[in-house]
Amino acid sequence: MSFITSSFAPILGAVAAARTTALVRGVGRKWSAKQIRGAYWRDLADLAAHPQDSSAHDAHAGRMLDRIAQLAPRVAPGDGREVQIAA
Numbered sequence: 001m002s003f004i005t006s007s008f009a010p011i012l013g014a015v016a017a018a019r020t021t022a023l024v025r026g027v028g029r030k031w032s033a034k035q036i037r038g039a040y041w042r043d044l045a046d047l048a049a050h051p052q053d054s055s056a057h058d059a060h061a062g063r064m065l066d067r068i069a070q071l072a073p074r075v076a077p078g079d080g081r082e083v084q085i086a087a
Helices: 002-025 028-050 054-075
Strands: none
Touching: 028 054
């Protein structure tokens, strides 16, 4: 029985991974960009409503930089392929 179980485990794992990937990839660029922008504005409103010390401002700045880095490729023009520049 152990041999059968260990033989089917990689197959079932591959199927589960393929299904999970299909679910996650179903989200489009526009939707994810909208979610990131919304999180950005909610965080900014929270910071304005509840002033905090400088360490909280540093943490906020780190989150904003991270969100901008996530947002940039999603709102960039083009089809997402890297542009080749001939030197």
